[in-house]
Amino acid sequence: GQIVAEQLDPCIDLKPDLISLCAGGNDVLRPGGDPDKIADILDNAVAKLTDTGATLLLFTGPDIRDTPVLGSIRGKVAIYNENVRTVAARHDAIVADMWALQELHQSQMWAPDRLHFSPAGHQRIAAMALDSLNVAHPLDTEIVPAVDERSWREARKEDLQWAREHLAPWVLRRLRHQSSGDGITPKRPSATPFAQTKPNDSLGAGDSAK
Structure with missing residues (x-):
């Protein structure tokens, strides 16, 4: 809803050639989030963006199968993703399929909060988006699986710490209908x-650019 209210018209005013839209994930994760109703909002937004003539790139959500707690609503994410694909087919948009990225099951693809992606995860998704658009790129897509050498006790201790630092605040925000981005300016x-800007190769040692 915020994207539709705040970003759609400014986006259209830019007269873009390419529009990428990754939306609905937080709404699906919230208690009572209805993937069908959320998809209806997406469909209306995409219909309006289609009139720009720009290429549209729509993102599915990732497979949260192995994510603690959130894995329990994996089915809702899957339903929403199918709706995203339906919207894309209806409006001739391209799908950037995060669900299909098996590499995202690796722990190093996620930030410490286990809710957002790490820099490595973002790079892999960026490469997938470029591949979806058939754009050549130099991004490295080889992911070496991390070996978990923790004992069972160490892993559970880290899970408890994660629950205190990240999960509990996240649940409270969802119940209060708050976002971690509230009050933060872009x-x-x-x-x-x-x-x-590129580095000035003509500068010598001790020189500086102003």
């Missing part, structure tokens, strides 16, 4: 051109 609130 790094780039306005849609402006992004340019990355």
Whole structure:
């Protein structure tokens, strides 16, 4: 709902060639989240974005099979993903399928909160998105599985620590209909051109650019 209310019109005003939309995951995870009703909101948004003529890229949710607690609502995520694919087919959009990324079952693909992706996870998803668009890229997609050398006791101790630091606050926010992003301003609130400056190779030791 926030994306539709706050981001759709500014996106359309940009007259984009490509629109990527990854949305609905937090709504599905919330208690009482209905994957069908959420998909209806997505469908209406995509219908409006289709009129721009831009290429549309829609993301499914990841397979949370091995995620503590959240794994219990894996079926809701699967239903939502099927709805995403249906919306994509209806509006001729491209699907970036995170559910199919088996690499995301590796622990190093997730941040310490086990709710968000790590830098390595984001890079793997970025590579998958580029592959979905048939865009060549140099991103490394080889993932070496991490070997879990913890004892059972050590693993359970870390689970308890994770539950205190991350799971309990997350559950409380869901019950209060709050987001961890509430009150946080965006790094780039306005849609402006992004340019990355390259290092000045002509500078010598001790020189500086101003």
